[in-house]
């Protein structure tokens with residue numbers, strides 16, 4: 353039996369590593385167990401987010417966008433570029449360097465804050481202890497006053513399209529292609545499918561997205577989703593809704609994909625097929641039945657609002673528990689749990705978690721959608737401002753999309769904000785802050801915004817809620 357820690361965390365993704373740093377900052381003797389190894393067999397921190405998720409996908413999105421800009425969008429500024437070319441291995445190497453820098457940064461933060469990193473696979477066993485098996489099969493039992501399970505998620509694989517990791521790949525494989533596929537099929541037009549489709553589509557792939565649902569991005573505000581679909585289709589993404597993939601086979605160096613749509617069968621052939629049908633919690637082999645932990649009906653570790661499991665002093669956070677599978681959601685849960693362990697009265701506001709799709713332009717939202725408010729019978733009012741009327745957006749030739757702000761019909765309290773357009777991720781964050789402070793649409797409308805900025809579109813949308821917008825014709829009568 354080794355030293356007893358105040359807190360032992362399983363998993364060093366954005367949920368686990370943030371919890372570890374926070375716990376150590378609060379003076380708790382903290383260890384973090386991580387199974388991921390680098391190519392030299394050393395512990396690799398950062399989880400899905402840093403290694404095969406948020407960061408590498410954004411690195412490739414930015415590279416591919418710069419390429420598309422040089423090829424397609426600079427002419428309007430009077431700039432001509434000799435035929436732009438892309439060196440895919442160089443682009444991937446840049447991405448790998450960014451990942452390395454950031455994962456190394458977490459190791460540095462662990463050291464700085466005194467978090468002990470333990471290499472191995474952790475399992476919660478009876479009596480709130482953690483059994484750790486290292487890469488050589490050595491087993492140690494670690495005693496902890498508190499355990500935080502942050503084991504994250506893995507891509508969902510579907511029987512009709514088994515991966516061969518060469519022609520049929522998942523999101524991880526799609527971040528490491530060595531050349532641009534001529535024809536690229538993607539199963540699933542969700543967040544990850546759209547981001548990866550954007551990367552390879554911009555670099556020249558002919559992208560076909562097969563989505564089983566009839567509705568595009570059902571969790572996004574319907575008006576914003578419709579506008580996003582229009583913009584993305586114009587960019588060349590062939591998004592086929594109501595298309596359920598039934599089979600995928602590698603034949604003669606290509607993938608033949610069968611799908612059913614509107615009652616008939618179709619076949620398409622692709623050079624590569626990305627399976628992007630979602631992620632599932634990585635809960636297998638994570639705890640023994642006598643540990644006290646339980647799974648809910650969807651395979652997530654069951655927790656209450658404070659991320660407490662059914663076992664005393666055992667918590668679970670991030671993708672392994674209910675809620676949106678987003679890095680920042682897990683990180684905030686990590687902070688909350690570390691503070692509660694340290695005796696603080698921390699809680700987390702699950703109502704205002706922003707979500708972003710990093711297409712170009714970005715799609716971002718927070719709070720309630722119009723369709724959800726309608727379904728719940730809540731009276732609301734809406735203010736919309738199109739980027740076509742924004743001086744700053746026009747100045748940069750980025751004038752597609754709109755800001756939509758929704759406020760309660762009587763109290764005027766902001767209920768949601770949904771944006772498709774330039775800088776949507778950062779713009780929506782302004783509204784998240786306003787919502788956190790209980791702001792009304794009028795509060796935002798009375799705020800001074802710098803000119804010319806994209807954020808003026810948020811200001812104008814807030815003004816438009818009550819028919820007071822200046823730079824568009826108001827649809828509503830002013831009060």
Ligand code: FAD
Nearest residue numbers: 363365366367387399400401405474504670671677678679
């Ligand atoms: P993970 O990041 O999955 O980390 C869990 C860690 O636990 C892993 O390192 C794993 O090796 C380790 N582990 C698991 N089991 C054990 C065990 N038994 N013992 C020891 N260690 C274990 N989210 C966003 O917010 N923004 C984005 O832009 C975004 N883009 C994405 C793009 C892609 C392509 C993908 C795949 C995901 C993206 N996500 C994004 C989602 C985001 O990556 C996840 O929500 C986030 O990583 C979840 O954090 P986590 O700490 O809960 O789990």
Ligand code: AMP
Nearest residue numbers: 540542543562563564565596597629630
């Ligand atoms: P997300 O959960 O946002 O990553 O989106 C994954 C998408 O994949 C969902 O919209 C699913 O409807 C879709 N999907 C799942 N299985 C299939 C299938 N067999 N064919 C086509 N689309 C699918």
